[in-house]
Amino acid sequence: MTVLVTGAAGFVGRWLVPLLLEEGFDVSGTRMPGEGIPEAGGSRNQGVRWRSLDLADPGSVDEAVAERPEAVVHLAALASGAEARRDPGRAWEVNAAGTARLAHALGEQRSAGRSDPLLLLISTAEVYGVGATQTPRREEEPPAPVSPYASSKLGAEEAAREVARRTGLRVIIARSFPHTGPGQSEHYVVPAFARRLRAARRLGATTVRTGNLEPVRDFLDVRDVVAAYVALLRQGVPGTVYNVASGVGHSLHEVFHRLAHAAGVQVTPEVVPELTRTADLPYLVGDPSRLRAATGWSPRIPFDQTLQDVVDAQTD
Numbered sequence: 001m002t003v004l005v006t007g008a009a010g011f012v013g014r015w016l017v018p019l020l021l022e023e024g025f026d027v028s029g030t031r032m033p034g035e036g037i038p039e040a041g042g043s044r045n046q047g048v049r050w051r052s053l054d055l056a057d058p059g060s061v062d063e064a065v066a067e068r069p070e071a072v073v074h075l076a077a078l079a080s081g082a083e084a085r086r087d088p089g090r091a092w093e094v095n096a097a098g099t100a101r102l103a104h105a106l107g108e109q110r111s112a113g114r115s116d117p118l119l120l121l122i123s124t125a126e127v128y129g130v131g132a133t134q135t136p137r138r139e140e141e142p143p144a145p146v147s148p149y150a151s152s153k154l155g156a157e158e159a160a161r162e163v164a165r166r167t168g169l170r171v172i173i174a175r176s177f178p179h180t181g182p183g184q185s186e187h188y189v190v191p192a193f194a195r196r197l198r199a200a201r202r203l204g205a206t207t208v209r210t211g212n213l214e215p216v217r218d219f220l221d222v223r224d225v226v227a228a229y230v231a232l233l234r235q236g237v238p239g240t241v242y243n244v245a246s247g248v249g250h251s252l253h254e255v256f257h258r259l260a261h262a263a264g265v266q267v268t269p270e271v272v273p274e275l276t277r278t279a280d281l282p283y284l285v286g287d288p289s290r291l292r293a294a295t296g297w298s299p300r301i302p303f304d305q306t307l308q309d310v311v312d313a314q315t316d
Helices: 011-022 058-064 081-086 088-111 148-167 189-203 222-235 252-263 289-295 303-313
Strands: 002-006 026-031 049-052 071-074 118-124 170-176 207-210 241-244 268-271
Touching (some): 002 011, 011 026, 011 222, 049 058, 058 088, 071 088, 071 222, 081 088, 081 148, 088 118, 088 148, 118 148, 118 222, 148 170, 170 222, 189 207, 189 252, 189 303, 207 252, 222 241, 241 289, 252 303
Parallel strands (some): 071 118, 118 170, 170 241, 207 268
16 A cells, blocks of 8 residues: 655654554655654665645645555644644644645545545544543544644544545544654653653752643553554544544653653652643543454553653653
């Protein structure tokens, strides 16, 4: 199968592309204009055909899919909630409008009889919003996003569904719960904690500044997440939404202390207002039953190993 991975130079793409190659897929990857080809993966990335993609430019989108891939894994997005809050319009332009352009280009190929591509759209569990109870979220629940990022990703889902209804484009939606792993940006909570804890150990500090530690999250290892995406390419049913989740929640307080153990430091978290976000979802855990039933996938990497790998991947 020929697969185009948009956003292949990003955090998740750097883990997905080598796995696709190992699994025997013929892989092309896109990166943003001016973005370099990732070095992560080394020789495992050999054979990937790289191209530039600007989701705001319809011509760039058309060129990216000109080779008529059999499947597209759409990772490219404005993925930072903080960036989306600073400029909600840009979040919608990249995430919703960009997905609309990509889905339209693929749908046009199908309508013309040139190909029958599969679009695996990578969405987010944040589309579910707050929820009425602290129970794992299920795919049939009505979305109720409460942030510009989550709203723009739900817009992406709706754009893809519209093209599917109009052209017959095969679309699978993966709503991924929070994931982390080696190489993730320190704009995200786990590597940010790890960096502060390593600094505390180096400086002999006894406290580490944090935001609110009460939210509960269903954390996954990025290596398990990309395995789920490959499973969905092979066995997912078009027209279906799948949670990529473990079903297990961890409070940020627990994550902080397990990371401190991995970093070999004993410190006390100090919650400070400037790092606290009032709009954080209090509980975000997913029910993975549908994905497991369709593909047999389940997480394999223990959470403590993930945390240790994040700490070990950072350099002072």
